[in-house]
Amino acid sequence: MQKRIEVAGIIALVCCLTAFMGKFNGTSWTQAIGHIGTYSSPRVADLNGDGTKDIIMGMGQLEFNHCDTAVIALDGKDGHVLWHASSRDQMFGSASFADLNGDGVADIVINGRSAELKAISGADGNILWEYFTPKNPKDSARFHDLYNFYNAQFIPDQNQDQIPEIIVSNGGDVLAAPHDTDRPPGSIMVISGRDGKLIARATTPDRKETYMSIVLNDLDRDGTLDVIFGTGGESIGGHLYRTTLDDILREDLSQSILLASSESKGFIAPPVLADINHDGTLDIIANAVDGRMLAIDGSTNREIWTVTIPDTEAYSSLAVGHFNEDNTPDFFGSFATGVWPDLSWSYQLMVNGKNGEILFRDSVGYYQTTTPVVADFNADGIDDALLPVNYQVVNLIWTYHHHLLMVFDFHNHSTYQIGASVPGLNVSSTPWIGDLDDDQLLDIVYATMGDSTNVSLTSGIHIRRLSTQIPITQPVRWGAYMGSHYDGVFAEETVK
Numbered sequence: 001m002q003k004r005i006e007v008a009g010i011i012a013l014v015c016c017l018t019a020f021m022g023k024f025n026g027t028s029w030t031q032a033i034g035h036i037g038t039y040s041s042p043r044v045a046d047l048n049g050d051g052t053k054d055i056i057m058g059m060g061q062l063e064f065n066h067c068d069t070a071v072i073a074l075d076g077k078d079g080h081v082l083w084h085a086s087s088r089d090q091m092f093g094s095a096s097f098a099d100l101n102g103d104g105v106a107d108i109v110i111n112g113r114s115a116e117l118k119a120i121s122g123a124d125g126n127i128l129w130e131y132f133t134p135k136n137p138k139d140s141a142r143f144h145d146l147y148n149f150y151n152a153q154f155i156p157d158q159n160q161d162q163i164p165e166i167i168v169s170n171g172g173d174v175l176a177a178p179h180d181t182d183r184p185p186g187s188i189m190v191i192s193g194r195d196g197k198l199i200a201r202a203t204t205p206d207r208k209e210t211y212m213s214i215v216l217n218d219l220d221r222d223g224t225l226d227v228i229f230g231t232g233g234e235s236i237g238g239h240l241y242r243t244t245l246d247d248i249l250r251e252d253l254s255q256s257i258l259l260a261s262s263e264s265k266g267f268i269a270p271p272v273l274a275d276i277n278h279d280g281t282l283d284i285i286a287n288a289v290d291g292r293m294l295a296i297d298g299s300t301n302r303e304i305w306t307v308t309i310p311d312t313e314a315y316s317s318l319a320v321g322h323f324n325e326d327n328t329p330d331f332f333g334s335f336a337t338g339v340w341p342d343l344s345w346s347y348q349l350m351v352n353g354k355n356g357e358i359l360f361r362d363s364v365g366y367y368q369t370t371t372p373v374v375a376d377f378n379a380d381g382i383d384d385a386l387l388p389v390n391y392q393v394v395n396l397i398w399t400y401h402h403h404l405l406m407v408f409d410f411h412n413h414s415t416y417q418i419g420a421s422v423p424g425l426n427v428s429s430t431p432w433i434g435d436l437d438d439d440q441l442l443d444i445v446y447a448t449m450g451d452s453t454n455v456s457l458t459s460g461i462h463i464r465r466l467s468t469q470i471p472i473t474q475p476v477r478w479g480a481y482m483g484s485h486y487d488g489v490f491a492e493e494t495v496k
Contacts (some may be wrong), residue, residue, distance in 0.1 A: 027437065027467040031079040036061055036069060037457035039092040041370075041430040041481035042445045043107040044076065047122045052076040052437040055088070055302040055463065056122075057444055058091030058110050060084075062457055063174065065089070072109055074463060076436045083125025088134070089114035090457075092428075093213075094481055096152045098164050098192050100128055109166055109193075111149035113174065115141035119196060129196035145184060148172040151213035151270070153487060154193065155225065155245060162254060163194040167248070169229060178341070179235050186210025188229055188248050192261035204231050205253045208238050213270040216245065219282050219298040228259075228273075228284055232266015234313075234340040240267045240286055242301065260298050260303075265289035269317040269371075270482055274329040274490035276353040277304060277448035282489065285331055285353075287314035289340075293333065293351060293479035305356030307374075309335050312347055316428075319372035320490040321383030321477050325408040328354040329490055332374070332385045332408065336367040343367045348387065350410055360410055365389035369428040372408075374478035375442060377418070377470055383410035383477060386418070386433060388446065400452040401425050405444065419466050424459075430481035435472055442470040 040058035047054045054075040060067045070087035095109035100107040105123040119128040132141055141147065152168040159165070171186025190199040191354065204210055206323040208231035216227045225245040232238015236369070243256040260267070271286035281298040288294060291312040293391045296302040312335035323330040336343040347366045350360035364387070372385040385408045393400040404421040431446035444466040450459035475484075482488045 003030065009160060010379050027077065027465070029079040029465050031074055031081070031463045033059070033072070033165070034458060034460040035458050036067060036461060037449045037459065038447055038461050039090065039428045041094045042096070042432045042447065042463070043095045043480060043486060044432055044434070044436065044445070045097050045122065046073065046074055046076075047082060047105060049105075050077065054082060055432070055465075056095040056108055056110075057104060057447065057463065058093055058095070058112060058116075059461065060087065060090030060092070060112065060457065063090060063113060071108070071114070073122070073125065075152055076465070079465060082203070085118075085120050085125050085127060087112060087116050088115055091116060093149065093151050094486070096154060096166075096486060097122070098154050098193065101161055109152045111152060113148050115144070115146035115149060115170070117149040117152070117168065117191070117196070119193070122418070131191060131196045142173065142175070146170060147184065147186075148174070148211070150211065151443065151482065153214065153216055155190070155216070156200055158249070161192070161194050164194070164369065165193050165199060166191045167214060167216065167227070167245070169210050169212060169214050171204075172233070173209065181236055182208045183236065186231060188214060188227065200249045200251050202248045202251045202253045204229070205241065206231055206239055207257045207267070207434045208229060208232055208236065211266070211268045211360055213482070215270055215273060215482075217282055217487075217489055219273070221281075228271050230267030232262060232287070232289070233268065234265065234289060236266055238259070238266025240271070240288075242284070255302050258296050259284065259301055260288065261429065262290045265313070268315055270488050272318050272320050272331070272483070272488050272490060273298070274320050274353065276328055278328070285318060287316070287318060287333060289313050291335060293318070293331065295353070295356065307349075307351055307356050307358060309347065309349065312337055313340055313343065316369045317371045317476050317482065319374050319385055320483070321374035321385065323350055323383055323385070324352065324359065325382065326354060328352075330359075332360075332372050334367070334370075334372070334387065348408070350408070352431070357381070360408070362408070362415070364406065365391055369424060370426060371430045371481055373431055373433050375472070375476045376474055377407050377442070378409060378412070379471060379473045380411055384409045386410075386431065386444070388429075388431060390425045398453060401450065401455050402452065403448045405431070405446065418468075422462070422464075423450055424448035424450040424462065425455045432480045434476045434479045434484070436465070436467075440472050442468045442472055444468065
């Protein structure tokens, strides 16, 4: 039996935390960008061929507003702007990478509101294609049954042009009233990687909306890609489904396998795939908005275990790592106390992947929808998790907003801050951790929004690289939103 850990109310004692300031080397930097905000998570690729990975993020202003700097690429060495691209609305998604124009440089596919989905040249920031371009200022994406696009994945070439295609979900009518159940259905789409043309579009089988970035993999090794997707929302019931790429290409999801249901709320955060019963098949682990963490057998589609966290809701995904001394992947996540839209404090827990037992509980910071990331920060052979934390300092006149990065060391039963506290908040931008410049030392890239007294989508952002002296003794297992490979799959063979 693993020893249980209960560490309550750490954030109330934030001034007493033992801060691991470490020693940060000269390649740490901060880039400030004014008058915009971000909900996007940083992802990295070497765009300029200098051997250091560069940082790509989405951003934007208030909803329905054009933004000249909606996608940005920053030089990983010093943070200067390599290029930026504009958009019609917020680009809240995270970048996917493939060489779409054959120039040998990774290109970017990124997504956002109002049917924003575009491919951008990684070399110079030029737009390669946009899925939807309005014909006139009054031509709304809603008139074309198009809504938000979520994070895209690449699939093998389907139209014999030697370029990978894109699979992506679309849904979520931003103009729908919070408790209006009459909402347009979501869809799963396959789009040409070369020119952005539609190849196939399949409507959700329950005809409910979707907010989930899909995850896909050949779970049972039968040569057919399996696709996991979810429906429902904050106040609308929904389902978690499994289908195949073949059925999506046929534009028919009627044979989708129902994995889980929720009568009152849906499935929003993307699931993760990991083999937790050691049968050689990836299993499906997902958060439901109604405060459940579910593990589903990838071979049988049956429940392995379920953890219910009363009086909480979940909008963020899970981090995966080996947090104890067995060889089964474990899961760490953050849940919100309250009922949407009245969500306040955060509640974190780590779950034993073998049996669903809760091994760690904490309640740290105001709720935000970032996902933890995972690395072995202290080189003890057991994974640790890093979580962005927002907190407030209140006096008689002002409320001051602050942000810090906290490491959860499950093996040594401790929690500590890394780096300095900074003004502002992180609302939903999961950090990236890994080795940007191949020096075998851990880098952390993260973004905050606003300052200590003003936090909004027009208050500016700070993107930071912390170059630590922490040695990377084993590959980073879960180093970004949706994992080190950006696909939601936990593979034992991971990247540095």
